[in-house]
Amino acid sequence: MSNLLKIDGSLGEGGGQVLRVALCLSALYRIPVEIDNIRAGRPKPGLAAQHLKGVELVKELCNARVLGAHIGSTRLEFHPGPLEGRRREYVADTKTAGCIGLLAQVGLPCALFAPSSEPITLILKGGTNVPMGPHIEYLTEVFKPILNKFGADFDFSVIKRGYYPAGGGEFHLRIKPVKHLNAVDLTNPGIxxxxxxxxxxxxxxxxxxxxxxxxxxxxxxxxxxxxxxxxxxxxxxxxxxxxxxxxxxxxxxxxxxxxxxxxxxxxxxxxxxxxxxxxxxxxxxxxxxxxxxSNSCVDEHSQDQLVILMALAKGTSRVSIGTKELTCHTETAIKVAEIMLGDRGLRFNLSKSSGGDLAPHILECEGIGLFNEFLNSRIFER
Missing domain, CATH: 3.30.360.20 (RNA 3'-terminal phosphate cyclase, insert domain)
Known part of the structure; x- marks a missing residue:
């Protein structure tokens, strides 16, 4: 048990963000983690249905051994295995109005680096348009074009929409694994x-x-x-x-x-x-x-979702967040990413460009440069 990296779930905004970032990086880098005080900052702490299904989805994607995966659990041990390359389809059904957009956040990065030359399909069931989470339109119309800038993509199908409190929506993501992600420079907001x-x-x-x-x-x-x-x-x-x-x-x-x-x-x-x-x-x-x-190149909902992509990318990414400060969700995601990958040299830096009070803040990260060894192998390239 001593090799477990301990993560405090009450970090930052104390919600599901800590869990999602920690699970993604645990699966991608084979880092066993213990997450305590899960969602300590919420009225009902612990794993809700949406978070539990996210845990189970990542567990299947990387053949993990998991302890503490049940509704209401405030402590989780996650021992990842190798990313799965044989299966082409995974299902995560919250059976509630749990946010499908948040399920995608935890599953998509893992699927991007699956050891497969064929697309990985995530079948996500729950709420498509619900409070306290991104709508699926945000995922398809905003996040997808941003992901394209990193050199990755997905196709999608909206099978059925589900609203709060009934849920019942179904959304399919078809994700093509990549060799690596490219660094981005988003510093010119334009008009x-x-x-x-x-x-x-x-x-x-x-x-x-x-x-x-x-x-x-x-x-x-x-x-x-x-x-x-x-x-x-x-x-x-x-x-x-x-x-x-x-x-x-x-x-x-x-x-x-x-x-x-x-x-x-x-x-x-x-x-x-x-x-x-x-x-x-x-x-x-x-x-x-x-x-x-505010002279920003991303909205406040994109900020925290960029953290994992910037961390995984090859090269230095620079993103203007405008004259405002980082959101609490973004600060939380950065803290967890640096705890997980700090020994590999991961660091984020926030600086203010020249130009006075109206000058934007620039978030910069020298990415670790994760490579999909399966797609980079000579055997596959032949």
């Missing part, structure tokens, strides 16, 4: 060139709710950009009602995506929820305006 979006309702929610969310978002975006003398690009937000055979339960929400002329991409989303009194269209629009007005 907005296009804004698109999808405003939807499902079940008994009337279509006029979708139109209202779309109009709210358009109005806030136009006013916010105009107030800062930024040219308003074309804005196209589609309002529609989901078919009953492609969505489970009643729900409504909006997803907005902004692309700049330098290839930066930002996402914003909002949900109608009895527990949350925010106005979805306004919320989504403000999430787009924040990075645009």
């Amino acid at each position: 907005p060139s296009q804004i698109t979006g999808w405003s939807y309702v499902a079940g008994v929610v009337p279509i006029n709710e979708a139109h209202k969310m779309a109009n709210d978002a358009k109005n806030v975006l136009k006013q916010g950009l105009s107030n800062h003398d930024i040219a308003v690009p074309p804005i196209d937000i589609l309002a529609y009602k989901e078919e009953r055979d492609t969505a489970v339960g009643n729900g409504s929400g909006i997803n907005v995506v902004c692309t700049t002329n330098t290839g930066c991409i930002f996402g914003g989303s909002g949900l109608r929820s009895k527990r949350d009194q925010t106005v979805p269209g306004i919320e989504a629009a403000n999430q787009i305006l924040t990075p645009l007005l």
